[in-house]
Amino acid sequence: MAKEQKFPFTIQNVTEEEDALLKKYYKGYIRPFVRIGPHGYLWPAGYGDHAADIYNLDVRPDDIWVTSYSRSGTTWLQELVWLIQNNLDFDTASAIPVSTRYAFIEYPTLASEVRKPTPNSSIKGQRATEEDYTTFPNLPSPRYVKSHSPLSLLPPNLLNTAKVFHIARDPRDVVVSYHFMHIMFRYFDQSVQFKEFWNLFKKNLILHAPLEEQVREAFEQRDHPNMMFLLYEEMKKDLPDVINRVCTFLGKEYTKEQKDKLNDYLQFDNMKNKSPFVSSEDEKKDSELKFMRKGKSGGWVQYFDDQMKKEAEEYMKKYLMCTKLQFPNVNT
Numbered sequence: 199m200a201k202e203q204k205f206p207f208t209i210q211n212v213t214e215e216e217d218a219l220l221k222k223y224y225k226g227y228i229r230p231f232v233r234i235g236p237h238g239y240l241w242p243a244g245y246g247d248h249a250a251d252i253y254n255l256d257v258r259p260d261d262i263w264v265t266s267y268s269r270s271g272t273t274w275l276q277e278l279v280w281l282i283q284n285n286l287d288f289d290t291a292s293a294i295p296v297s298t299r300y301a302f303i304e305y306p307t308l309a310s311e312v313r314k315p316t317p318n319s320s321i322k323g324q325r326a327t328e329e330d331y332t333t334f335p336n337l338p339s340p341r342y343v344k345s346h347s348p349l350s351l352l353p354p355n356l357l358n359t360a361k362v363f364h365i366a367r368d369p370r371d372v373v374v375s376y377h378f379m380h381i382m383f384r385y386f387d388q389s390v391q392f393k394e395f396w397n398l399f400k401k402n403l404i405l406h407a408p409l410e411e412q413v414r415e416a417f418e419q420r421d422h423p424n425m426m427f428l429l430y431e432e433m434k435k436d437l438p439d440v441i442n443r444v445c446t447f448l449g450k451e452y453t454k455e456q457k458d459k460l461n462d463y464l465q466f467d468n469m470k471n472k473s474p475f476v477s478s479e480d481e482k483k484d485s486e487l488k489f490m491r492k493g494k495s496g497g498w499v500q501y502f503d504d505q506m507k508k509e510a511e512e513y514m515k516k517y518l519m520c521t522k523l524q525f526p527n528v529n530t
Contacts, residue, residue, distance in 0.1 A: 203354070205250035207235035220403055223386050223394075226310030235350060237411040240402060245307040249351060252303060252331050257353050260340040261360035264300070265416065267409045268346050269375035270367040271430035276300055278433075278441065278464055279363060280342060282450050286460055300342040301329035303352075308405070348412040349419065357424050361448065364416035367430035368525055369409050369517055370498035370510050373399045392501050400513065410520040417521055431526050434495050437461055 211230040212220065220231050229243035264279060266272040276296050281287065291299075329337060345352060349364075356362060377395040380386040385405075386395070395404070402408045420427040426447045433440050438461050445452060452460070462468070502510055518524075 203254060205253050207249075207351070209234050209246040209249060212240070216403060219398070223390060223398065224310070224405075225385070225387070226312035228311040235348075237348070237350075237408060238402070239348060239351065239412070240405060240407045242308060242310070242405075244309060244311075245304060248304075248307050248331065252307075252347065253351060253353060255303070255331060255353050256335055257356050257359040258339055258341065259359055261343060262340065263343040263345060263352075263356065263360055263362045264365070265345045265347070265349065265352070265362060266365045267367075267372060267406055267412050269372050269379055271365045271433060272344060272346075274430075274433065274464070274466070274469055275363060275365045275428065276342070276344060277469065278444060278460075279448075281460060281463070282441070282444050282452075283340075283448055286452065286456055288459075288463060291463075298328050300344045301331075301334050301337060303331045303334065303343060303345045304347055305330045306332065346406050349415045357419060357422050359424075361424055361426075362419075363426045363428065364413075365428045365430055365433075366413045366416070366521075366523065368495065368498070370502070370514070371430075371495060372409065373404075374498045374501050376404065393503070393506065396502075396506055396509075400509065410517045413523065414521045417523060429523075429525060431495050434466075435526050437464060 209232050211217065211232055217230045221227055224231075224242075227242055232241055232243055232246040233239065234241060234246065234249060262279060262283060264272060264276050266275075273296055276299075277291065280296065280299055281291055284290070334341065334343070349356070349362075353359075373396060374392065376399075377390075377392050380395065381388050381390065398404050399407070406412065416425070417427055419425045426444065428440060438457065441457050441460055441464075445457070498510075499507075
């Protein structure tokens with residue numbers, strides 16, 4: 199076991215004004231929300247309690263980690279990676295939810311102090327994970343890991359030890375999807391309008407924010423031999439190419455016919471039907487409140503009024519300056 203290291207970052211409460219605004223929307227949280235590290239990543243107090251435990255997790259050479267900011271295509275990439283690494287075992291992938299096959303490291307730290315981490319009433323009997331940082335050390339190898347934490351808050355030897363994937367997405371599409379996820383999982387009341395969510399997002403008053411710093415951290419490591427940085431838009435535009443690149447990265451070889459079958463399996467509509475969560479009857483009637491919603495790139499436009507579009511343009515300038523990313527043009 200690696201020697202435990204002191205957690206190197208400050209954990210401090212948000213301002214009283216910020217906390218009051220956050221608790222107007224996030225339900226069931228009693229203690230102040232916190233910001234962690236020099237970029238001020240926003241988390242509930244529960245993450246602060248266990249940030250050192252997560253930072254000091256043992257990493258094994260055969261671990262595979264999939265990291266992202268929420269709603270960036272994480273589940274889609276998880277399935278792609280798992281299947282390529284597991285000899286295209288479609289039967290297991292169809293029978294066992296991806297949420298069971300991957301440990302969601304920080305999941306328990308997201309629970310409010312009132313609403314303990316039990317199955318959400320709007321999701322029929324399913325949690326977002328079965329394994330997390332508490333059970334991770336005892337899982338058999340190879341371990342598959344999902345995390346929405348930035349690289350700086352994860353074990354410092356991660357990249358030099360295990361394979362790591364990071365997926366990013368146009369933040370305007372992210373914020374729309376994240377809004378509906380907040381309502382679906384009852385973080386926010388259903389009455390909260392997207393414009394309110396957007397205003398919080400701009401102020402980095404949404405869980406895991408700031409998005410651009412998390413993406414920048416990963417993008418700066420894109421040339422590390424153990425890092426594969428992907429864009430959601432690349433998967434939408436040319437999934438067969440991404441499949442080929444992931445195969446190369448993981449040292450796996452498959453025939454064209456096998457990869458074609460994988461490509462068919464991973465089509466977004468198929469993935470929606472294999473979503474790890476089963477929505478309630480009410481949510482089945484609303485395409486916005488599905489775990490995997492529409493899968494569009496550029497769909498954000500329909501949710502932004504003219505003023506918000508101007509604000510989004512300014513946001514994107516800052517985002518691209520920070521991350522140095524470029525997004526391919528995708529129409530579907």
